[in-house]
Amino acid sequence: MGIDWVKLFELVVSSALINNFVFTMFLGLCIFFGVSKKMETAVGMSITFLMVMVVSAALSWIVYQLIMVPLDLGFLKIIVFIGIVAAFVQSADIIMKKVSPVLYYKLGVYLALITTNCIIIAVPLHNAGEHYTFLESIAFAIGSGLGFGLALIIMASIREKLEVADVPAPFRGLPISFILAGLIALAFTGFSGLITL
């Protein structure tokens, strides 16, 4: 069975840069604006997100393609996917606490935030909608995770700089962050057309 590596690679790049979740699909904005204030949290969040996204995409794909599609239960995907994500996050939380308290101390705080985040649930939903293969689903999850992490880290580094800027009072905090995100999105349109899937 031949694996189309080029397509997988393009999928990763496209979901990371061109169709960046944050800048072109507007997902995960709460987290994006919420945790991009400090670099350290942004990095921790990015790592956690990437891992959770990949694992939940894999689990969801298995459940969806191997159980739900054959049984014609596709309409239940929202409930099932959120259940999978919640269960996985919960167990990851418990396992991490037991196995690596250090890692838990560093990343655990973000885990709690993840279940209610649309970006995690969007990946399996998108995969199901596009009928991706297993590997494609994983590639999409990796790309999305990388893209989200990239967005978070860029945003955090700029916001650290903005922290000391004389932003007019009504625009301080969230409004200027939105405008900033808009300008970054404007810059990211430069990537459009780079890869057409």
Add this chain to the structure above:
Amino acid sequence: MSLKPKSNWELIKNGMFGENTIFRMAISLCPSIAVTNGMKNGMALGIAVMFVQTMVNATVSLMRKFIHPKIRIPIFMLIIAGYVTIIDMLMATYARPIYKEIGLYIQIIVAFASIFARAEVFANKNKLVPAICDGLGMGIGFLLAMLVISFFRELLGKGELFGYSIIAGNPLLIMVLPAGGFLAVGLLMGFFNWIDMRFFGGKGASGV
């Protein structure tokens, strides 16, 4: 939050303005940009959220005596997911063209922090009628925000409202694109903060 119980009208008003999900609380931001490139889409999602919010609040309020506190989170999740599935299927059936554009975001209502938060903070502690009012207020507030944002974006970006041509000439295409969405929300947010500070002595949005 408040010490004395509020009247039902106050609850609705609070949701609409005081604690407006998007402009004041700054949660559930994703759809504020994703679906606001046209008023039709914005309204559709706003109504969907209003429906889910109100129903979830009502259900949680009714069931609050029977839900064991330890498992309340998964239960809330299930309730929310249930209603989202209902609205998802309803829209898929009866509003096909709109659903094609914003279907993913309808499904993602399931992960809205605002809906979960109201269930946890308010509905779980209050009787049915206040809970419904709270949900309705929050929902209307959300709908209003959607309408305001999409009004500006559609008008500036396409020169149209609800798809009807309003101004001729070259519109600012960027406003209906992702970048313009962020810009519109940011500028509106700053504008509302300015009004709040200038005329009501507020300190600007809490939020992040």
Add this chain to the structure above:
Amino acid sequence: MATEAEARKLVVSVSPHARGDETVGRIMWSVNLALLPAFIMSVYYFGPRAIYVTGLCILAAVLSEHIYQTSLKKPTTIGDGSAFLTGLLLGLNLPPSVPFYVPIVGSVVAIIITKLLFGGLGYNVFNPALIGRAFLLISFPKLMTIWFAPTAKFVAMDAMTTATPLGILKEEGIVKLMEIFGDKTDLYMSLLVGNRAGSLGETSVIALLIGAAFLFYRGYITWHVPVPFLATVGLMAWVFGGEGYFTGDPVIHLLSGGLMLGAFFMATDYVTCPSIRKGQIIFGIGCGVITMLIRLKGGFPEGVMFAILLMNCFSPLIDRSFKPKMFGAVKEQKA
């Protein structure tokens, strides 16, 4: 004796009591001056439209800064020449044919949204002129891509529309480009003097180089950004720009598009590029890579603007990752 000192009102301030001559205004006006040759060439090739478009940009930029600052009761900073520079750069980056509202919208977006809302000069994350142009390109894709052949006559715009060399290269290939310009030497010469379609101020490479040389001489820009930028573009054009590997023509890519204007006048913008030298080299290379990526593979014929804007996003991150080499840094430090 105390009375003498008090009567004289001695000034007390913190050291140092000697200061260099450089001021922000002097730097900004020098950059404006350095753009003069390019502006003159744009007037030569595109006629009064060049004055009209650039003038509108400058006027709108300076006015919006002034109005914003006075309405917020802040001291106005239009004297430092930075708003003028933004307007001038934006003007030189526009096609000659745009209707009057395009320069105005661009300047307002550049000054108000990109610069002043972020806290004014020094705090803006993006190059204002480039954001202004990107905003316009996305908003008015048709208007912003109507190019005119340089008429080299001081007449109204009656010239014929044509595509930019990069546009031709992208859509129809190098053969067509040669057909239009004759042989390679002719092509290079046309590109060098600026006898081609393009944005107002980007066409004349010679004029831009004269300005850049002036800035180098004054020490306002260093090689750290432009040289890696140009080198990367040249290298990538050579390696990936042709039919096979290592067959591309770097000269065409170096001389066309907004590369010279971007590399010397906009990527070097103090505020939005990294301030540490090592970081500037990374910044320059990044600009070059993205430029060529977009030119060769992307959806736009020209990538300089987006490349610089994208690297602007990374500037704070780059600055964060590179620290200047500290005197007496202790090597085996344990955290």
Add this chain to the structure above:
Amino acid sequence: MSKAATFDRGIHPKYNKELASGKSISQANPPQRIVVPVSQHIGAPAKVEVNIGDEVKKGQVIGSATGFVSSPVHSSISGKVVAIADFTTSAGRMVQSIVIESDGKDESVEFKENPDYMSLSADEIKNIVKDAGIVGMGGAAFPTNVKLSPPKEKPIDAVIINGAECEPYLTADHRLMAERPNEVVEGLKIIMKSLGVKEGYIGIEENKPDAIEAMRSAVAGESIEVWPLEVKYPQGAEKMLIKAIKGREVPTKGLPMDVGVVVQNVGTAIAVYEAVRFGKPLIERVVTITGNGINEPANMMIRVGTLMSDVIEQCGGLVEGAVKVISGGPMMGFAQWTLDVPVVKGTSGILVLSEDEYVSSDDYSACIRCGSCIDVCPMGLNPSILSIYAEKGFYEDAKENNLFDCFECGSCAFVCPAKRPMVQFMRLAKSQVKP
């Protein structure tokens, strides 16, 4: 050695040394009254040893050292103690000071001469230096005997005499080297002896060829090298000087002795020589009085405690339009609000700026991140970000960016096109966080 030694980065301000560099050292008139602060040095203040009404002689101890890092003070005239109270010093602080009214006789206590000084032991030298109240005369005023007593685990292998005098305008060290080179060398030899060091260096900026010449002939036959240094500010900062001559970098938060070097100022070397050879305490020093705001620029031997107003009067007074009086050089000196402050052991110059030399930094603007300051900071810091943090009150962040390695040389402020008061920002931040 074809190229003059130097360090990385730094700036080239206008030196303006020609105002005073040609003026031979002249003797100032004995003052009618002196004000002697008990703390003219880094470390514990001296303890007052006289009472109001006491008669004192020139060279008499009037304040005694109160610890290891401390230094005694002596009267520089003969007369009567008239007041002991807090007075403003040139650094702008209020310090307990002893005021002595001259009796006009200029009687001196007897100084213990010692022609055979090279046979003294290291400890004897240190004691003489300490009792003579000698402190670093370049400006920092660190007690010299402490520098001569490094802990055992930090062996010293070189002594450098700092003749760089990189501060613009100032010429006191230049004149001393040109006029009294042999005493500098003798002082250096004494210091080397007390530290048991074989290598001695004298670093001089190239813009003082006559001083280099004089020192070269004075060191003939000794194991001492004279090094011309590139003309660049702050060449005379200890760490920069060591880097230039020995190529060693003093580690961050470290001292010169951490790399086995002791640096002493030219004036200090002469003071050491005079103390050890003639038993003379540190009661006078050479001060450059210069700038376009003074009528007659000069290099003068001035008694410690003489009021600045007194000195300025002897130099023909201030010109019309003099706007700023600075104790020290233009880069690191202190601006004065009154001229009734005494010349102390660390006062290297009195600089009077006229209107056209004066640059206001009142209206500064936001940092435009041009990076000029990063290019010149001799310590390799990022002054731009430090100043922004200080400006906005993010003092902890400033500290994390090595705020405390800044020694306030002012190079960043000098080059800053936005005219930001960089040094003020650094001091503000330093005052708000613990090192």
